[in-house]
Amino acid sequence: MSGGDVDLAAVAGLIGDRTRSRMLVALLGGREISASLLADEAGVSPSTASGHLAKLVDGDLVAARTSGRHRHYRLASAAVAEVVERLVELAPAEEIGSLRASRRAAELRVARTCYDHLAGRVGVGLMHGLLQRGHLTGGDGGYEAAAAQRDAPASPGRDLDYRLTPGGQEFLDHLGVDLPQGRRALVRYCVDWTETRHHLGGRLGRGLRDRFLEAGWLEPRTTNRALRVTAEGRAVLAEEFGLDLSPS
Amino acid sequence: MSGGDVDLAAVAGLIGDRTRSRMLVALLGGREISASLLADEAGVSPSTASGHLAKLVDGDLVAARTSGRHRHYRLASAAVAEVVERLVELAPAEEIGSLRASRRAAELRVARTCYDHLAGRVGVGLMHGLLQRGHLTGGDGGYEAAAAQRDAPASPGRDLDYRLTPGGQEFLDHLGVDLPQGRRALVRYCVDWTETRHHLGGRLGRGLRDRFLEAGWLEPRTTNRALRVTAEGRAVLAEEFGLDLSPS
DNA sequence: CGGACGCTTCGTCCGTCAGCGAAGCGTTCT
DNA sequence: AGAACGCTTCGCTGACGGACGAAGCGTCCG
Missing domain, CATH: 1.10.10.10 (Winged helix-like DNA-binding domain superfamily/Winged helix DNA-binding domain)
Incomplete structure (x- = not known):
């Protein structure tokens, strides 16, 4: 048998x-x-x-x-x-801690650090915003069609060639983002497990994270790697990236 | 910790x-x-x-x-x-029984029951047909774009609001589909692992499965939960849903 | 070149849990 | 009522596997 x-x-x-x-x-x-x-x-x-x-x-x-x-x-x-x-x-809809746990999960879904860059709705939203405003080209900002084909090894992305446009460089200056130097790729992406989409990695991801923390747009939570979006952060995300966080 | x-x-x-x-x-x-x-x-x-x-x-x-x-x-x-x-x-992609196993896998890919509805190429095709003919609205029948837009909780689909149109109701009557009553959502979707797309769940998925089996358009295979598409079934799928199964 | 370091392999111990049969409880049939 | 049946509970046994420390191998640093 x-x-x-x-x-x-x-x-x-x-x-x-x-x-x-x-x-x-x-x-x-x-x-x-x-x-x-x-x-x-x-x-x-x-x-x-x-x-x-x-x-x-x-x-x-x-x-x-x-x-x-x-x-x-x-x-x-x-x-x-x-x-x-x-x-x-x-x-299990865990007995105790259930509330605590699900709250924590919800927090993580909104914004968290992933290695040295940002993930969660904010991380994905940043990338989406950059793409939609033409600051970043290549790929599609999604995790779909071609990318989702079975054979994709889905290791940290290298296959989709994202590039920063001249306008994108200006935009970063405007935001006050300082890109770290180094041989590391400027743009790399990660598949976000809470969003099933790409978020920014590479030096650009690092630079954005640094700036968001430095400017107080995001604040680390004490407990885990989740981040809290401040009022100013919310405004920046809405204005500069077209990301509305209101629905939860 | x-x-x-x-x-x-x-x-x-x-x-x-x-x-x-x-x-x-x-x-x-x-x-x-x-x-x-x-x-x-x-x-x-x-x-x-x-x-x-x-x-x-x-x-x-x-x-x-x-x-x-x-x-x-x-x-x-x-x-x-x-x-x-x-x-x-x-x-693991099993080594042994390769011939027998791969045949069984192929059968499963075409049509199978998933819980109480249909999956595989037929399951996905049904949903696609309904969407394309305007019987179902919302979403896109894919696993992409719009779908990824929202902060998908990644639980069985609830976030994309698929709805049955009046024409869709007529179409179902025409097919002889009897929708089960109950509080369960009418339309829900599952991501199909053989197709990486959505197939129908919910009461609609249940109703369609029941009808397809009852009408003899699909027949259960003895061995597993794979289903065989009968000649009439093939005709119905082609005519009513625009689904061509020929490229095996 | 010697020592610290990162990781793996090996041997041993111990807790956990799948498995069974016997016995118990409730239902159905005659 | 009695017997057959379907399922669960209980107690026991045996084995798989996770845990650690010691030792081994390769790499990096001074």
């Missing part, structure tokens, strides 16, 4: 472990994270973490990249991120 | 057991199944099955209905069905 049933259980079982699930959630940001950091995040010893990561890689849920003596892990595909996200939503 | 992490692991762990996953897959067909049948399906003793079912109910993945000395189980929601489908998709 058997043979026929796909290994649903294997995949789910892989996710269904406290430690591994913590790692996956940590990786939901879309960024690579080193083994030791993941161990820390999950609260286990390096050796334990290593074992779990090996399993996750073996199960094709995460992918690894070796760089010197470090090893960086990332989710293997957008499909994985989506499944994890769905599972989180299915998670 | 801690407290905050939702119980992803609990849900995934619930699914991540051979026996329970077999039960869930069996329930994907959308029909209620009695405890003893599920035990049989999963290949375990009644007592073992009972334990697992209790856990699934406790975790809100399946719901139970008592009828006399029987107890019938069903998936608790379409969201569960979707997650399970997604997980199946993530499952």
Whole structure:
């Protein structure tokens, strides 16, 4: 018998472990994270973490990249991120903490840091605004059609060539954004798991985040990596990026 | 730390057991199944099955209905069905049984039941046909643009407001579709994993499935939840929905 | 070149949980 | 009423797998 049933259980079982699930959630940001950091995040010893990561890689849920003596892990595909996200939503309407947890989730959905740039509705909105105003060209600001084709490795985006226009440069000056120097790509994108769309990464993403924090348009929350949009921030987002945050 | 992490692991762990996953897959067909049948399906003793079912109910993945000395189980929601489908998709592309397996997969891709409605090319095609003929408005039948605009909660579609037009109602009458009553939303959508597009859920999806089976346009296959499109079915899909199935 | 560092492999321990059969409870049939 | 039936609860056993520390391997730094 058997043979026929796909290994649903294997995949789910892989996710269904406290430690591994913590790692996956940590990786939901879309960024690579080193083994030791993941161990820390999950609260286990390096050796334990290593074992779990090996399993996750073996199960094709995460992918690894070796760089010197470090090893960086990332989710293997957008499909994985989506499944994890769905599972989180299915998670028990928890008794206590339910309120707290869902509030936190809501906060994260609005704005959060993702590595060194911005994600959530604000992160996606920034990119959308730049595209719509012609400050950024290439791609489509969505996560759709061509991009969504199955074979997309959905690793941190490099395939869609976004470029900053001259007008875009002016716009950034106007906002007071200071782009960090370096060999790092100016524009890179991440798939946003709460929005299923792209948000800005690269030096541009970094510069925007820095400016938004510096100007007090966004404020870090104490608890997590969620950010609070201030009144001025709301105004800037509306005026300069055409982003209306009112519906929740 | 801690407290905050939702119980992803609990849900995934619930699914991540051979026996329970077999039960869930069996329930994907959308029909209620009695405890003893599920035990049989999963290949375990009644007592073992009972334990697992209790856990699934406790975790809100399946719901139970008592009828006399029987107890019938069903998936608790379409969201569960979707997650399970997604997980199946993530499952390793199995090596063995490749021929048999790939044929079965191909069958599933064409048409299958998903919970209580239709999925696969037929499911997606139905929705597309309704939209294109103006029987359904709102959204775009895709998984893109407008859809991504909103802060999609990424739960089974509720954010895109699809509505049935007067012409659509007539069309359904013409087809002989009887919409089930109830508080359940008329139109809901699921993202189809074989098609990366929306297919119909809700009462409309249910009604269409019922009609297609009743009229003999689709026939259940013995092996799984795949459906066979009959000659009349093919004609109906082409004429009424503009769906051509030829390029297998 | 030696030492610190990041990560993995190995061996061991222990908790958790799937599995079964026996027994219990309620329903249906004759 | 008695018996068959469907399902659940209980107690027990056995095994899978997660946890850690020690040790090993390769990389980076002074």
